[in-house]
Structure formats: C-alpha cells, structure tokens
Amino acid sequence: MKAKILVARATFPDVIERLQQQFDVESNQDDKIFSAAELHEKMQGKDAVVITSSEKLSAEVIAANSHLKAICNVAVGYNNIDVAAATSAGIMVTNTPDVLNETTADYAWTLLMANARRVSESEHYLRAGKWKNWRFDQFLGADVHGATLGILGMGRIGQAIARRSMGFDMQVIYHNRSRLTPEQEAHANHARYVSKEELLRGADHLILVLPYSAQTHHIIGAAELALMKPSATLVNIARGGIVDDIALIAALREKRIASAGLDVYENEPALHPDFLTLSNVVLTPHIGSASEKTRRAMADCASANLVAALSGVQPPNLINPEVIQMK
Numbered sequence: 216m217k218a219k220i221l222v223a224r225a226t227f228p229d230v231i232e233r234l235q236q237q238f239d240v241e242s243n244q245d246d247k248i249f250s251a252a253e254l255h256e257k258m259q260g261k262d263a264v265v266i267t268s269s270e271k272l273s274a275e276v277i278a279a280n281s282h283l284k285a286i287c288n289v290a291v292g293y294n295n296i297d298v299a300a301a302t303s304a305g306i307m308v309t310n311t312p313d314v315l316n317e318t319t320a321d322y323a324w325t326l327l328m329a330n331a332r333r334v335s336e337s338e339h340y341l342r343a344g345k346w347k348n349w350r351f352d353q354f355l356g357a358d359v360h361g362a363t364l365g366i367l368g369m370g371r372i373g374q375a376i377a378r379r380s381m382g383f384d385m386q387v388i389y390h391n392r393s394r395l396t397p398e399q400e401a402h403a404n405h406a407r408y409v410s411k412e413e414l415l416r417g418a419d420h421l422i423l424v425l426p427y428s429a430q431t432h433h434i435i436g437a438a439e440l441a442l443m444k445p446s447a448t449l450v451n452i453a454r455g456g457i458v459d460d461i462a463l464i465a466a467l468r469e470k471r472i473a474s475a476g477l478d479v480y481e482n483e484p485a486l487h488p489d490f491l492t493l494s495n496v497v498l499t500p501h502i503g504s505a506s507e508k509t510r511r512a513m514a515d516c517a518s519a520n521l522v523a524a525l526s527g528v529q530p531p532n533l534i535n536p537e538v539i540q541m542k
C-alpha cells in the first residue's frame with residue numbers, strides 16, 4: 216500500500232505527478248493557506264506532510280499528530296515548525312538548504328539597489344503621470360559602489376551576498392553568532408567581523424539574513440535603528456519577526472534612516488498597512504527564492520527528503536537527527 220502524504224501548498228503540477236507515482240497524495244491546489252485546524256484535520260491518516268513557511272505547525276498541532284513520520288519544509292528557515300515538539304513525538308523534520316543561497320543573495324542585491332537608487336519611488340512617480348520635467352536634483356539616491364556593506368547573519372546566504380560586493384568595490388562588515396574562519400572571511404570579500412553596535416553604526420547599506428528564533432525576535436528595534444546612519448538603507452530578506460515593524464515604520468516616516476527594502480513582514484501576508492503609505496520603502500511579497508530554477512530545486516530537495524524519510528533512509532536534510540537515534 217502506498218504511503219499517504221499531504222502537500223499543503225500548491226506546487227508545480229509535474230512535481231505532484233511524480234509524487235503520485237510513489238505516494239497517495241492529497242494536495243492543496245488552492246491559493247489559500249490552511250489554518251492550524253484545517254492542517255490538523257488534513258493530516259489525519261497521513262504518513263508525512265510537505266509544507267512551506269506559511270504553514271505553522273505548533274507544539275499542540277504536532278503533539279496531536281504524532282502518527283506523522285516526517286514534516287518536510289520547502290524552505291531553509293523552519294521557524295514555522297516547533298522542532299522540539301516534533302523531536303519529542305519522534306517525527307523527522309527536513310528543510311531545503313543550499314539550493315536557494317545564490318538566488319536569495321541575488322534578491323538581497325535587487326532590493327539594495329532598488330532602495331539606494333529609489334527605483335520603486337521614481338517608477339511610481341512616472342506611472343502616475345507626474346514626470347513633466349527632468350530635474351537635475353530629482354530622486355537623488357545613495358551610491359552603492361565604494362560604500363560599506365553591513366551583513367547581520369553571515370551564514371551561507373550572507374556569504375553569497377558578501378561575495379557579490381567585490382564587483383562594487385565595497386568594504387564588508389558583519390556580525391554573526393560566531394566568527395567566520397579567516398579563509399571564509401577572505402572569500403566573502405574580506406569581510407570584517409564587528410560588534411552588532413559597530414555594524415549598525417558603520418553600514419551604509421545593511422542586509423539582514425538571520426534565522427528567526429526567540430533570540431532574534433525584534434533584534435532590530437527602535438534602539439538599533441537609532442544607531443544607523445540617516446543615509447542608510449535596510450534590507451530584510453530573512454524573516455519578518457527579526458524587525459520590529461512599528462519601530463521601522465516610525466524610523467522611515469521620520470527619515471531617521473533613508474529607506475528599506477522588505478521581502479518579509481511580521482504578520483505576512485497581512486503586512487502593516489502603514490508600510491503602504493511610505494514612499495521610501497520597496498515592498499515585495501516574500502519572493503527572495505522565487506526563480507523558476509530555484510523553486511524547482513527546492514521542490515526536488517523536499518521530495519528527496521520525503522522519499523528518504525518514508526523509505527527508512529536518513530533524509531539528506533534532516534534537522535533533528537536525534538529522532539533516528541531515539542528509534
């Protein structure tokens with residue numbers, strides 16, 4: 216008998232067709248995000264579930280579904296899953312690291328450049344029919360070349376972002392839980408490890424690439440924003456909760472920082488409505504990894520983890536290997 220799986224978000228039809236060759240698949244073909252109650256109901260009788268970072272699996276939902284063998288997240292970040300609860304329940308949890316590093320790094324640069332050179336703001340002006348006259352001092356932005364790039368969170372994506380800065384002749388400073396090796400620093404455009412305070416004060420452009428956890432919740436709030444240069448841009452491609460949205464809105468409104476490029480929000484997809492009233496912010500709907508090639512690679516990676524988990528083989532991207540040792 217085929218194992219039963221739930222694919223909780225719509226994905227490429229051919230990925231579902233491939234999974235159907237091996238598994239009895241129930242898939243969500245709508246745009247709607249399942250609520251916790253819907254997820255709970257749909258997970259009944261399933262051996263595994265494939266989710267994205269939009270689906271939240273709390274300790275309660277996981278404890279009530281301890282029959283699951285695996286939870287396969289189609290994302291590198293897994294703050295949407297209570298991994299400790301899954302481990303206690305003996306459920307394997309997997310993610311999709313590495314395959315999205317370069318595409319997400321590209322996107323951090325897209326937001327940085329769009330902010331520094333006021334691309335969205337000037338395009339809106341043009342589309343609104345306001346461009347009647349070319350002016351010498353209009354839409355003056357900040358230079359990227361030769362500037363100091365700050366990176367908070369220097370994992371694989373952070374390092375990919377830093378490497379790209381070589382071509383712009385930038386200095387890179389970073390702060391991270393742990394310092395990189397000298398070889399890694401050299402490879403990341405000779406990135407210099409600094410304190411968080413020095414990073415905030417020194418960056419002309421600051422990119423956030425941290426995982427979200429209780430420790431990183433609101434790691435950028437009013438006090439941190441106050442340390443930044445008034446000319447600085449802030450880019451968040453990581454997770455909404457690492458920035459205090461209310462504090463950021465105030466800093467942008469009062470021009471205490473120049474601009475922000477945001478791909479993630481505290482309560483996405485319901486972003487704070489005040490963001491929409493600001494002209495010095497570029498807002499996109501969590502598309503950092505959204506290239507055709509990378510989303511396919513993420514789907515393939517999650518499928519490989521799923522197949523391994525349900526065949527009794529250790530999945531390549533198992534987050535909680537303790538589960539295997541427990542058996």
Ligand code: 8YV
Pocket residue numbers: 266267268269289290291292293315453503504505
């Ligand atoms: C995902 C992401 O596309 O990988 C992550 O952690 O944030 C994105 O690449 C998104 O979260 C869907 O799961």
